[in-house]
Amino acid sequence: MSSNINTKTLENCIQWAKQNGSFVDDKLSFKISDKTGIKVILNSKIDGKNDKDLPLISIPKELLITKEMAETNFNITADVMVKLNKQISNPNAITQLYLSKLKFINNSEQFFEPYLDILSLNLNQPYFWSLNELDILKGTDLLVILKSNLIKLFNEWTHLIELLSIENNEDLTALTDNSENIINYIQNQMNNLHNGNIKWHNFIAYLWSNCIFTSRAFPELVISDDKVSNLQQAFLYPIVDLLNHQNGQKVKWTYLEGKVNFISKELDKMGANDELFNNYGDKSNEELLLGYGFVQEPNGHDNSRLTLRLDSNLIQSAQKFGMKLSNVTENGDCVQFIISNKDPLPRELLDFFSFLQKINFEKTLTYRSTLEGVSELYKILQSKVDFFKSHSKIDGTLPHSSIIKQYMASQRKLYIKSAETLQRFQKATIKAIPSNEVLGFKTIFKNDKQFANALLFAFGITSYEDLIRKNHTQQALLLWIVRASNITEDSKKKLPFPIPDYITSIFKEVSDEIVIEKEDVLEYMDFYKNLFPKLSNRIPEVFNDGNWGIRQFIVADTVIDNIVWTNPNNQEPLIVNRIEYEYVF
Numbered sequence: 001m002s003s004n005i006n007t008k009t010l011e012n013c014i015q016w017a018k019q020n021g022s023f024v025d026d027k028l029s030f031k032i033s034d035k036t037g038i039k040v041i042l043n044s045k046i047d048g049k050n051d052k053d054l055p056l057i058s059i060p061k062e063l064l065i066t067k068e069m070a071e072t073n074f075n076i077t078a079d080v081m082v083k084l085n086k087q088i089s090n091p092n093a094i095t096q097l098y099l100s101k102l103k104f105i106n107n108s109e110q111f112f113e114p115y116l117d118i119l120s121l122n123l124n125q126p127y128f129w130s131l132n133e134l135d136i137l138k139g140t141d142l143l144v145i146l147k148s149n150l151i152k153l154f155n156e157w158t159h160l161i162e163l164l165s166i167e168n169n170e171d172l173t174a175l176t177d178n179s180e181n182i183i184n185y186i187q188n189q190m191n192n193l194h195n196g197n198i199k200w201h202n203f204i205a206y207l208w209s210n211c212i213f214t215s216r217a218f219p220e221l222v223i224s225d226d227k228v229s230n231l232q233q234a235f236l237y238p239i240v241d242l243l244n245h246q247n248g249q250k251v252k253w254t255y256l257e258g259k260v261n262f263i264s265k266e267l268d269k270m271g272a273n274d275e276l277f278n279n280y281g282d283k284s285n286e287e288l289l290l291g292y293g294f295v296q297e298p299n300g301h302d303n304s305r306l307t308l309r310l311d312s313n314l315i316q317s318a319q320k321f322g323m324k325l326s327n328v329t330e331n332g333d334c335v336q337f338i339i340s341n342k343d344p345l346p347r348e349l350l351d352f353f354s355f356l357q358k359i360n361f362e363k364t365l366t367y368r369s370t371l372e373g374v375s376e377l378y379k380i381l382q383s384k385v386d387f388f389k390s391h392s393k394i395d396g397t398l399p400h401s402s403i404i405k406q407y408m409a410s411q412r413k414l415y416i417k418s419a420e421t422l423q424r425f426q427k428a429t430i431k432a433i434p435s436n437e438v439l440g441f442k443t444i445f446k447n448d449k450q451f452a453n454a455l456l457f458a459f460g461i462t463s464y465e466d467l468i469r470k471n472h473t474q475q476a477l478l479l480w481i482v483r484a485s486n487i488t489e490d491s492k493k494k495l496p497f498p499i500p501d502y503i504t505s506i507f508k509e510v511s512d513e514i515v516i517e518k519e520d521v522l523e524y525m526d527f528y529k530n531l532f533p534k535l536s537n538r539i540p541e542v543f544n545d546g547n548w549g550i551r552q553f554i555v556a557d558t559v560i561d562n563i564v565w566t567n568p569n570n571q572e573p574l575i576v577n578r579i580e581y582e583y584v585f
């Protein structure tokens, strides 16, 4: 973390806290590091505190920066308060504005000055990244959320200064609801911000305050029991906010006799020079990056949003069909699924993709629609893996290149995990189909010798593998489906293998319902003329037994749409009965 803080400002802040009634364990030292800014280190092992819940740091309430103080400072009347609550949903808005006032009005008499001095002007959240760096985020949800947060924050600030009748000298009308303009404004203000050369009521000051809050504030609930109506309401907690975060750390924040205490339950495992950590909560890398400007790797709490933009009618019909869709965007044309380390392949996502592949003949989700959905979903997950891979190859000299790379790598890892889980799901689903409800084309080729031999003449293929290699599977499948449709009770008995009844009955069903247009016939003409009457003349025992007219092939094609799924791993078509799919994972 780049920082404009030095050892002296840090030391002043600790002294200020101690002189004003704080307790800081003697065995804690405060250091500044290049990577993570200020951090807290153990000088030596701390005994006797772990089991007894004895605090390492205790801060009197007077040193906290709270909403109550902000309201007193701005003289908020009951009338304004009602309007504030109505127009601004962020319960910390007024406290953030108060923090800007404290930080950017130069006043060395100010009680909080030693604390304000350790709040860096140089923050790492992506809002402050260069245009080149933001450009790399194009196509990620991170950038979408960053932009929408900026729009919300700008509106919040506009309402706030209007309601409090604060005069602002900037003309920022062009920034309303325009994230590009807000981003350009931030870029133009960066130097001024870093030099502290801004007015406390400017939007850039408010953005800074907001980022200080998201990265350092503690929930008000710690100090006010159940009096807080909004769980997001927060306060600044000097000294304890110098602790960095590590996932999984066992810590406690307590409030006793007017002091807020920090307790660590990790001391037994720690010794001299170990860093003492806080725990900011179970956060994904996206939340950490936007809120705090860093990511954790590995991060068991990581997740990614898979956003699909679709026709809103389709989303509605999925819901009507009974699909559970927890995240549909307000305008109804986007649906989102959370891919997480704990659940890399949500059931909701699998079912939704099965629904998307369902055809009208299917009244339920079937094994076929589910497997077809798996194939489509796999392509999307793979394209995500490729996207995050190509986006991690970036210019290493950019100031935040290493954070960006870590973020892209962690997103990629999630999608790899999701795609691998999907492969396992596909295997399990194929295995779960009852054996009498599925027939693989490889088995057909092996059992129906007469047909397999006929293919040698039709396409010059010598084996099943040759058929796949020469890409004649679809044509061979069409021929075989027509053959199956021509099997009569009599000819059935002569075959050395059984043809499942569902194939013939679905063929009949499609044949009865299908309406064939002239265009359909034209589409099949070339294929048909290439093979017939050549095949019926040469191998009449196969291709002249029953009806081999062109209509049969048009029907067979629809039958394939109904009951065939081709495994993309080995190109084998599976003919699956139209039965309801059961989740087996």
Ligand SMILES: C[S@@+](CC[C@H](N)C(=O)[O-])C[C@H]1O[C@@H](n2cnc3c(N)ncnc32)[C@H](O)[C@@H]1O
Pocket: 001, 035, 036, 037, 038, 039, 118, 124, 215, 216, 241, 242, 243, 244, 245, 246, 291, 292, 293, 294, 295
């Ligand atoms: C509450 S402050 C902690 C003290 C902070 N290091 C400072 O210099 O004041 C939170 C900020 O510390 C940094 N930070 C905390 N934990 C970190 C971690 N595990 N890795 C990298 N940076 C971290 C981030 O910049 C974050 O916004």
